[in-house]
Amino acid sequence: MNKSEKTDEEIVALIQSPDIREGMEYIFSQTDWPKKVATMVLRNDGSTQEAEDFAWEVFGKFEMEVRAGKFRFDGSLEGYFMRIAHYQWLKYLRDHKRKFSADFEQELSASFGDKQERDEDSKESRRWELLSTDPIVQEKVKVYYDSLGKHCYEINLYSAEGFSQGEIANKMNLSGGANQVKNEKNRCNDRMKEYPERKKDLEDYLDTFE
Numbered sequence: 289m290n291k292s293e294k295t296d297e298e299i300v301a302l303i304q305s306p307d308i309r310e311g312m313e314y315i316f317s318q319t320d321w322p323k324k325v326a327t328m329v330l331r332n333d334g335s336t337q338e339a340e341d342f343a344w345e346v347f348g349k350f351e352m353e354v355r356a357g358k359f360r361f362d363g364s365l366e367g368y369f370m371r372i373a374h375y376q377w378l379k380y381l382r383d384h385k386r387k388f389s390a391d392f393e394q395e396l397s398a399s400f401g402d403k404q405e406r407d408e409d410s411k412e413s414r415r416w417e418l419l420s421t422d423p424i425v426q427e428k429v430k431v432y433y434d435s436l437g438k439h440c441y442e443i444n445l446y447s448a449e450g451f452s453q454g455e456i457a458n459k460m461n462l463s464g465g466a467n468q469v470k471n472e473k474n475r476c477n478d479r480m481k482e483y484p485e486r487k488k489d490l491e492d493y494l495d496t497f498e
Contacts, residue, residue: 294318296365303354312347321366325373332377333386346373362459432490433476436483440476443469
């Protein structure tokens, strides 16, 4: 259980303050989030040293995203922290060609979709991270996805931020749940294939920022 008595809003304010040590010290001394990350690492092929170090890596990513305004207060801040931890640990294991348990596979599948979707979302996430602070680029991307279908922009945005298909359905009030999100995302991908010149135009544009 979280030992913190501060609200998510108060913790976010600490992290976004000029002195980032305030937010860091609070999370590491007043919450059990780092301990939960260490437990997750140890349960899934991690060493004691990796368990001790990994929470700091997670905080670095977490702090960057919170400062960029990516946390939208439509879920718990702790859940957001742990979602980043799961995603980053999965990436670490895969980058180092290490295996993880069947239980962790199921947990990740529930949070992030199947392996192919996680691969696609990881690539897309890097794109979204690149342009997250540029409103002109954001509008260019929105116009592109809107041209593919009604929900394409929102679904791809939430996927890039690491939300599961079920969470996306809840955020968008889609009565068909996770299956509707999956089907609509597939339709968006099909439309991308129908209009390759639109995708090439967007990717050429984004390449100028890399």
